[in-house]
Amino acid sequence: MSDGVEGNDERRRTGDAAGPEPQGVPEPRPGEPEPAAQPEPTPLVKAGTAGRTEARAGAKTDEPATGEADDAAPAAPDASGTPADAPPDSTDTPDGPEAPDEAGDGLRYERLPDAPPPILDGVRARPPAPPGLATLVAAAVTALLSGLLLGDGLAVNALILALPLAAAAWFAARQAGRRPRRSSLCWGAGGLALLAVPVWSDAEWPTLLAVLAAAGLGALALHGCRKWSGVLLAPLGPVLAVRRALVWGWRGARERTAGGEKDLGPLLRSVLVAVVLLVVFGGLFAAADRAFADLLGSLVPDVDGGSGVPWRLFLAVLGLAAALAVAHTAAAPTRWDGLGPGPGRPRGRVEWALPLVLLDLLFAAFVAVQAAVLLRGEDVVRASNGLTYSEYAREGFWQLLFATVLTLAVISVAVRVAPRSGPRDLLLVRAVLGTLCLLTLVVVASAVRRMDLYMGEYGLTRLRLSVVAMELWLGAVVLLILAAGVFGARLLPRAVLASGAVAVLAFGLASPDKLIAESNLDAHRDGRTLDLRYLAGLSADAVPALDRLDEPLRSCALRSIAVPDAPWYATSLSQARAHDILTARPVRNHPCRDLLTDDISPSVR
Numbered sequence: 001m002s003d004g005v006e007g008n009d010e011r012r013r014t015g016d017a018a019g020p021e022p023q024g025v026p027e028p029r030p031g032e033p034e035p036a037a038q039p040e041p042t043p044l045v046k047a048g049t050a051g052r053t054e055a056r057a058g059a060k061t062d063e064p065a066t067g068e069a070d071d072a073a074p075a076a077p078d079a080s081g082t083p084a085d086a087p088p089d090s091t092d093t094p095d096g097p098e099a100p101d102e103a104g105d106g107l108r109y110e111r112l113p114d115a116p117p118p119i120l121d122g123v124r125a126r127p128p129a130p131p132g133l134a135t136l137v138a139a140a141v142t143a144l145l146s147g148l149l150l151g152d153g154l155a156v157n158a159l160i161l162a163l164p165l166a167a168a169a170w171f172a173a174r175q176a177g178r179r180p181r182r183s184s185l186c187w188g189a190g191g192l193a194l195l196a197v198p199v200w201s202d203a204e205w206p207t208l209l210a211v212l213a214a215a216g217l218g219a220l221a222l223h224g225c226r227k228w229s230g231v232l233l234a235p236l237g238p239v240l241a242v243r244r245a246l247v248w249g250w251r252g253a254r255e256r257t258a259g260g261e262k263d264l265g266p267l268l269r270s271v272l273v274a275v276v277l278l279v280v281f282g283g284l285f286a287a288a289d290r291a292f293a294d295l296l297g298s299l300v301p302d303v304d305g306g307s308g309v310p311w312r313l314f315l316a317v318l319g320l321a322a323a324l325a326v327a328h329t330a331a332a333p334t335r336w337d338g339l340g341p342g343p344g345r346p347r348g349r350v351e352w353a354l355p356l357v358l359l360d361l362l363f364a365a366f367v368a369v370q371a372a373v374l375l376r377g378e379d380v381v382r383a384s385n386g387l388t389y390s391e392y393a394r395e396g397f398w399q400l401l402f403a404t405v406l407t408l409a410v411i412s413v414a415v416r417v418a419p420r421s422g423p424r425d426l427l428l429v430r431a432v433l434g435t436l437c438l439l440t441l442v443v444v445a446s447a448v449r450r451m452d453l454y455m456g457e458y459g460l461t462r463l464r465l466s467v468v469a470m471e472l473w474l475g476a477v478v479l480l481i482l483a484a485g486v487f488g489a490r491l492l493p494r495a496v497l498a499s500g501a502v503a504v505l506a507f508g509l510a511s512p513d514k515l516i517a518e519s520n521l522d523a524h525r526d527g528r529t530l531d532l533r534y535l536a537g538l539s540a541d542a543v544p545a546l547d548r549l550d551e552p553l554r555s556c557a558l559r560s561i562a563v564p565d566a567p568w569y570a571t572s573l574s575q576a577r578a579h580d581i582l583t584a585r586p587v588r589n590h591p592c593r594d595l596l597t598d599d600i601s602p603s604v605r
Contacts, residue, residue: 123338127244128331130252131324132175138168139249139323146319147312153570154207159195160569162214165323166192169222172327180221183494187221190214190501197508202540202574205462206508213504220497222326223333230336231493237334238325245328246321344416349428352419356432359410363439370446397454400447401467404474407440411481415489430485437482444475460519461534465512473503511574513538517545536560543578547585556592558582 131139141164149157166188173180180188194217197210219234286293346352411433418433419425451468476499484492517535524530535546536557546557563578571579 123335125332125334128172128176128248128328130255131172131249131327131331132252133256134171135168135175135327136249136252136256138164138171139320139327142168142323143316143320146322147316149569150315150319151308151312153564153566154198154211155566155570155572155575156199157569158198158211159192161319162192162195165326166218168323168327169330173330176331178330181224183226184221184224187217190498191217191221194501194505194508197505198572200573201508201511201513202572202578203511203513204539205466206504206512209504210508213501216497217501218326219329222329223336225337226490226494227337228493229339229341231497233336233339237329237336238322240334241328242321242325245324248328249320249324341416346419346421347417349419349425352414352417353428353432356410356414356436360432360435360439363436363443367439367442367446370442397447397450397467400443400450401471401474404440404444404447404471404478407436407443408474408477408481411436434482434485437478437485440478441475444471444478447471448475455519459523459528459531460516462512462516465516469503469507473500476503511541513541514545514574517542521545521548532557539574540572540578541574543574543581547581551588552592555588559587559592 142161145157145161145164149160170180191214194210194214198207201207216235219237220231223230223234223237225231225234282296286296414433415429418429420429448468448471451464451471455464455468477496480492480495480499484495517538520530520535530553532553535542536559538546538561540561540563543558543561543563546561547554549557561578563575563582565579566575
């Protein structure tokens with residue numbers, strides 16, 4: 001054997017702590033070229049320890065058993081890397097290097113396989129550079145306004161907070177070299193428009209829906225997604241970026257406070273001096289003049305003591321985290337479009353078309369029955385099943401709503417596996433799915449007609465109005481699918497999202513509680529009974545309509561509607577109108593227990 005091999009044998013016999021040559025490569029002989037650089041070894045795990053299960057799961061089946069010791073040192077490999085004592089036709093390659101036995105326990109080590117990359121590694125952008133001064137200032141302003149304005153309710157303060165939040169995203173994107181697309185600017189403008197709903201309405205349910213929709217449009221503006229996967233997953237981007245964004249913001253702040261041209265210290269000192277001056281002189285002027293004190297008290301948020309301070313500090317931290325997450329996402333957005341599934345395996349014409357054609361025939365039969373029943377009137381309904389017209393309408397609405405949603409799911413699956421080998425296949429797909437969409441529109445119209453008949457008999461409620469609006473939007477989605485079949489489906493995901501945003505905006509600005517109150521009062525004037533208990537649970541949007549009632553019904557209906565005396569930034573326009581009405585005509589102290597339980601006869605001015 002060569003000297004190098006004898007040295008290895010000697011080290012094995014003596015138990016010398018010195019390990020083998022790096023990467024297990026023998027020293028080159030004189031005149032031979034330098035061996036190629038070996039790749040970095042994969043992680044090693046000690047066999048027979050607590051990680052034995054993981055090691056054996058990743059080990060190859062043709063490797064020797066764990067813990068088996070060698071009686072003799074292996075022969076030195078030749079120039080090709082094959083062991084010298086291996087048969088000529090052997091395909092074995094030299095084993096990887098053994099980890100040094102530092103503990104002297106005589107155990108061998110096995111390689112663990114490389115871990116699969118996380119699912120987001122392929123679509124996640126590189127970490128951006130630390131944020132600049134403008135981004136940090138915008139985030140700090142967002143945190144300050146969150147702590148001062150969010151503790152009293154939601155109204156115009158939501159729109160105020162959105163401005164520094166959008167500024168942080170803008171500055172971070174510009175620093176990272178990203179130029180916003182026109183579509184991203186449109187999504188951002190749509191999100192700001194949706195925040196007009198809490199400015200206008202006092203009802204919590206359309207306000208919450210509008211805020212969530214605004215967050216979704218803002219996330220889409222940050223990512224610039226175009227496919228279904230991006231449209232659906234974009235709201236997860238800022239949420240998943242919170243932890244990285246906090247570290248990113250801390251690095252930026254540390255760089256800006258370490259001195260240099262972009263040091264943040266002078267700005268912080270200037271802001272501190274300005275705050276001290278405003279507090280001192282503002283307090284003096286407020287003490288000198290009562291009118292100025294009232295004006296200052298109405299403009300400046302009231303930061304009370306006790307439990308209010310921790311709550312506002314929590315809101316400030318939450319606002320800072322949100323601003324940094326939005327800015328980080330704008331600088332390094334996740335490419336959610338890359339996670340979308342590819343086109344499905346196309347099916348044969350008969351296999352694809354037969355179930356859908358049968359479904360079209362079923363829809364056509366149902367539409368024919370609906371036309372015969374709903375158009376011929378109540379006498380046919382009562383003679384056929386013994387139900388009143390309104391009971392018949394209510395009985396089938398929910399089934400038709402579910403059928404509409406299920407039809408959209410069927411269409412989405414059918415498009416993915418549709419045959420697409422030629423023009424004939426395209427014509428077949430358009431004919432079958434187009435017929436299904438047209439029949440679905442008739443089903444939507446039937447469901448809306450049913451609920452309209454029921455509401456005409458029993459009046460509007462929040463649930464009834466919401467499901468009708470949902471059904472109408474589903475009909476709009478079916479129309480967009482029909483248009484996509486003619487003009488192409490490239491814009492369909494964004495068109496569906498835009499239609500949903502428009503529907504939420506229109507629903508919120510229509511003041512649903514006001515519509516409900518007016519509808520019930522009109523029905524009450526026509527001779528129907530009035531559910532005063534339900535009307536008393538509406539929001540301040542219903543106050544102008546309920547003010548038309550005569551006493552004592554008016555006071556009993558308005559007594560339970562809360563119109564808080566909130567600051568200007570937490571007061572919606574509906575609350576302001578209700579406050580003016582109740583100030584001009586205060587609620588009287590009438591006994592209302594019997595009125596809230598009995599049927600009320602018509603009494604509307």
